[in-house]
Amino acid sequence: MNLQTYPDREMMMLSLADKIAGQLGEFLRRDGKATLSVPGGTTPGPVFDTLSGVDLDWANVAVVLNDERWVPESSDRSNTRLVRERLIRGRAAQARLIPLYAPADAPEEMLEALSDGVRPHLPISVLLLGMGTDMHTASLFPGADKLDEALSPQAPILMALRAEAAGEPRITLTAPVLQAAYNIHILITGAEKRAAVERAASLPPKDAPVRAVLDNATVHWAE
Ligand SMILES: O=C1O[C@H](COP(=O)(O)O)[C@@H](O)[C@H](O)[C@H]1O
Numbered sequence: 610m611n612l613q614t615y616p617d618r619e620m621m622m623l624s625l626a627d628k629i630a631g632q633l634g635e636f637l638r639r640d641g642k643a644t645l646s647v648p649g650g651t652t653p654g655p656v657f658d659t660l661s662g663v664d665l666d667w668a669n670v671a672v673v674l675n676d677e678r679w680v681p682e683s684s685d686r687s688n689t690r691l692v693r694e695r696l697i698r699g700r701a702a703q704a705r706l707i708p709l710y711a712p713a714d715a716p717e718e719m720l721e722a723l724s725d726g727v728r729p730h731l732p733i734s735v736l737l738l739g740m741g742t743d744m745h746t747a748s749l750f751p752g753a754d755k756l757d758e759a760l761s762p763q764a765p766i767l768m769a770l771r772a773e774a775a776g777e778p779r780i781t782l783t784a785p786v787l788q789a790a791y792n793i794h795i796l797i798t799g800a801e802k803r804a805a806v807e808r809a810a811s812l813p814p815k816d817a818p819v820r821a822v823l824d825n826a827t828v829h830w831a832e
Pocket of ligand 1: 647648678739741742746748
């Protein structure tokens with residue numbers, strides 16, 4: 610694990626947004642397109658705020674969430690809502706948001722259609738992940754019903770998972786999709802998450818799912 614620490618959160622968010630923009634720019638110059646995968650939750654908003662103001666060829670950037678809670682966009686638990694409100698606006702308004710949610714009672718009903726939408730945008734150029742204090746990343750939760758399958762090299766692009774700690778049913782990119790990303794960043798704040806990520810480094814992915822990507826990731830941390 611490559612751990613990068615910052616004097617404060619503001620500096621970390623600005624610096625990480627700058628790094629991500631630079632990496633997206635390299636893909637855009639070389640391939641004419643790029644895929645950015647981002648987390649939801651409470652941490653990444655300030656990175657999105659800065660990124661949305663960066664001058665990039667956003668029309669050729671596909672944005673894919675790492676995971677989604679199975680709730681409509683009207684819910685304040687919706688990761689899609691966060692991304693629309695904080696990232697896909699300003700200069701980034703032209704970016705293409707690839708859906709991880711569609712109205713249906715259960716994620717299983719939409720897995721195939723949503724996977725078909727994601728497939729053309731793989732592999733991910735720049736992957737930004739969050740992490741919970743329980744060492745889950747994306748919606749790969751310890752103890753989730755289908756965690757073993759989602760961690761397997763044969764896992765499909767997307768899976769539906771359920772876990773007690775997750776609240777709603779989840780839909781998530783699986784481990785092989787995350788591992789195939791060209792650039793991997795994990796964004797965490799606070800002492801509890803720092804201790805958790807250090808603990809994860811010596812645990813197997815079934816106990817600490819973030820471990821599935823840790824060896825090739827840069828972990829960005831500020832108090
Ligand atoms: O439920 C989720 O949690 C993680 C971590 O969220 P945070 O609020 O602790 O930053 C997030 O990365 C993931 O995308 C989200 O669905």
